[in-house]
Amino acid sequence: SQQGEEDPQALSIQEGENATMNCSYKTSINNLQWYRQNSGRGLVHLILIRSNEREKHSGRLRVTLDTSKKSSSLLITASRAADTASYFCATGRGSTLGRLYFGRGTQLTVWP
């Protein structure tokens, strides 16, 4: 990937369980964003966390950011079958005026 790595690469859980995905990156960032992609489709922006923030919530989503470890996590609580998708983290760097660099993604499968 151009910037980050997600783990796990694939995650398979039952409906109702929580799903946690991690993202690590290598350089300093302005912000980190999480996106979702359904198979063969474009990306949907989920949440953005700035480098001076540590945690952010949006509905069933919780994102944490640890800039000292250069890592972030995305937690989806009470997962649903409709959450099945690929999830990518992307980092925005200060010197690159809005360019985003994506990790390899985590394929999440939620079984009903």
Place this chain on the structure above:
Amino acid sequence: GAVVSQHPSWVICKSGTSVKIECRSLDFQATTMFWYRQFPKQSLMLMATSNEGSKATYEQGVEKDKFLINHASLTLSTLTVTSAHPEDSSFYICSAREAGGPTGWQYFGPGTRLTVT
């Protein structure tokens, strides 16, 4: 709001021909648009940054003469794959930043699947 469209959604072309892909912001003005390509089961790779009225900025390793980008208006950017080869087959996705919008936010198009035979 903040819808980005791409046209076509899929295209098949013969090796050696050129293909143009359009990216439009439908309900907002986009000073900056980005082009990515994505191989199956892989991540998005940023190809270039397109600013309205100026030359595109290409990422390292991306051939600017092969992937021509034009951002003629605040709502339209085009990517032309010239002299396409089978290895150019990929999923091309554009995104757009809204002028004056939340810093860092990008809105993505649905993608264009290119197959070169």
